[in-house]
Amino acid sequence: MELEMLKIREIRSESGIIPRLAVRWLMIALATIFAFWPTWTKLWQSTASGTAIGYVFALPLLCLVAAVGTDLRRGPELPIHDRETDKIVGCIGLFVALGLQALLLPRFAETYELMHIDVIAAWVFVWSAAVLMFGLRPVNRYWAIWVVPVILAPLHYRAIATEMGGTRFDYSVLMVLVASAATTIAVSRTWRRGAIAFVAATVLGVVVLYVTIQKYPTAPLFAVQLFPALGTAIVVGGAFYLYERRGKSLKPFDRPLRKPSTATSNWTILAVFAAAVLMFFTPLPPTSLTVNVGPPPATADPRLIVPLGWHQIAASEYDWPRRYFGSTSELSRQTIRADTPNPAWDAQMRPSHGTA
Structure with a gap:
């Protein structure tokens, strides 16, 4: 050997x-x-x-x-x-x-x-x-x-x-x-x-x-x-x-x-x-983010604050974002309705709806 x-x-x-x-x-x-x-x-x-x-x-x-x-x-x-x-x-x-x-x-x-x-x-x-x-x-x-x-x-x-x-x-x-x-x-x-x-x-x-x-x-x-x-x-x-x-x-x-x-x-x-x-010498794509003016700062409640002249008629919660963005992620969907009809939005004066 x-x-x-x-x-x-x-x-x-x-x-x-x-x-x-x-x-x-x-x-x-x-x-x-x-x-x-x-x-x-x-x-x-x-x-x-x-x-x-x-x-x-x-x-x-x-x-x-x-x-x-x-x-x-x-x-x-x-x-x-x-x-x-x-x-x-x-x-x-x-x-x-x-x-x-x-x-x-x-x-x-x-x-x-x-x-x-x-x-x-x-x-x-x-x-x-x-x-x-x-x-x-x-x-x-x-x-x-x-x-x-x-x-x-x-x-x-x-x-x-x-x-x-x-x-x-x-x-x-x-x-x-x-x-x-x-x-x-x-x-x-x-x-x-x-x-x-x-x-x-x-x-x-x-x-x-x-x-x-x-x-x-x-x-x-x-x-x-x-x-x-x-x-x-x-x-x-x-x-x-x-x-x-x-x-x-x-x-x-x-x-x-x-x-x-x-x-x-x-x-x-x-x-x-x-x-x-x-x-x-081949450049990589830029990774800097463009900051745009968005909604008001988030609060402890993840849901949108209903503005004056509107009221909430439905709300739904979804848990699927946790698999993509972490265990603390939340997604809420709210349906709101205007208190007073606006003729500029609807000639028949029906209450307007919105989803957030």
């Missing part, structure tokens, strides 16, 4: 696989951070103000857990590569990301805070850069991981959480389910292992989340979203890893690493960073 590990270390040191992989991922990370720096800034500001968008920062960590588990169980592969296809698909992906940012995003400027199309553009950018750096076939072996952030785009995440109730627990338990899915992807050598991992991660995550909310009711929403989900994924994934490696070496990479199937050229790096520069 020691002789085998020595040979593996020699292969890695001679081929320089680890530095090559690290440098490529570092370039992708730097390009993504630079290209979407205004997006990350706005997302962090929204997260600090208490919104649920902070889950975006937790998704890459969960995807990393799933990717590590997937890589540990990869088997032998055929050396089939098409560098021209890699370049074509990668460049098309960069153009798609740029189109999302520069063309589609301005069309939905009014719903920017709700949809955050730039987050989807960032994920497409990462995928495209990875295709150019590593090749289409190696990247798409992790297709399940690439699909998760697209399915859980900000609009989808908020819509699902709202349908579940819209509370802190609902937003956070949805992240627990995502963490359970990431754990399943990481450890599912068989369907049975995947099912057990999903159930175990879900149960443990919900319990930890419930205890966290009960013990720390004023904790930031971002912390409640991140730590139970990520902690559950690491604990359950680690337990499966230890079980699989029982009686063996616990070192994760006790085998030769695969060399990158593509040779990164200067033109590839230039294409990625050129797209990053264009992304950086």
